[in-house]
Amino acid sequence: ILDLGTGTGCILLALLHDLPHATGVGLDINKQAIALAEKNAEENSLSDRAVFRLGNWKDDLEERFDLVISNPPAAPTESIPHLSPELRDYDPITAIDGGKNGLSFFKEIVQNFEKLAKLDATGIFHIHDPKREASLFYKAGFPVETKFNCHYRQSGVYLEPCCIVVKNKKQRRTWLQKIVSFFSKSIHSESVNPPENT
Numbered sequence: 001i002l003d004l005g006t007g008t009g010c011i012l013l014a015l016l017h018d019l020p021h022a023t024g025v026g027l028d029i030n031k032q033a034i035a036l037a038e039k040n041a042e043e044n045s046l047s048d049r050a051v052f053r054l055g056n057w058k059d060d061l062e063e064r065f066d067l068v069i070s071n072p073p074a075a076p077t078e079s080i081p082h083l084s085p086e087l088r089d090y091d092p093i094t095a096i097d098g099g100k101n102g103l104s105f106f107k108e109i110v111q112n113f114e115k116l117a118k119l120d121a122t123g124i125f126h127i128h129d130p131k132r133e134a135s136l137f138y139k140a141g142f143p144v145e146t147k148f149n150c151h152y153r154q155s156g157v158y159l160e161p162c163c164i165v166v167k168n169k170k171q172r173r174t175w176l177q178k179i180v181s182f183f184s185k186s187i188h189s190e191s192v193n194p195p196e197n198t
Helices: 010-018 031-043 077-082 104-116 130-139 169-187
Strands: 002-004 024-028 050-054 065-070 117-126 144-153 156-167
Touching: 010 024, 010 031, 010 050, 010 065, 024 031, 031 050, 065 104, 104 117, 104 130, 130 144, 130 156
Parallel strands: 002 024, 002 065, 024 050, 065 117
Antiparallel strands: 117 156, 144 156
16 A cells, blocks of 8 residues: 555554555655654554655655555645634645645646556545546546545535545556457357356
């Protein structure tokens, strides 16, 4: 698992707790965040499966990952003074400032997703504006699904988009090539035995 902008490491560590055979790498540009994430890993007995590195997702990593996750900064720079005090006054500015239109880090993730993810990998990214953020992956050719949270209120049930699930686009193309190849052989053969174990 690769966690981009890991912060305190809470998301990565929660996943590792529930996935006992998984290992993970958390990246962040904030030294204090990395130190806190390492402390949290130690206190939760996960130091042997979690590695935290100072750096960003544009850095070259030797490995590729089965799962890439992130809760990236997504607030437009001009909106930061108007955010709630819980965000504005306590989170590091690097954790909330998403650039001029709030999409700077999503664009970087889209540009680097293929080199970070294995061919059968999945990406799960927290979203704030599903139409704009999901469309970046869609336009780049990645299959995208939007997941929702249910909120129950007196006036009814509300669905709030919470994250997008992205598949590495080369996976889908690889299987498509296999299907085309199989049917091409079938067309040119008088008799075709079905594949074993299907």
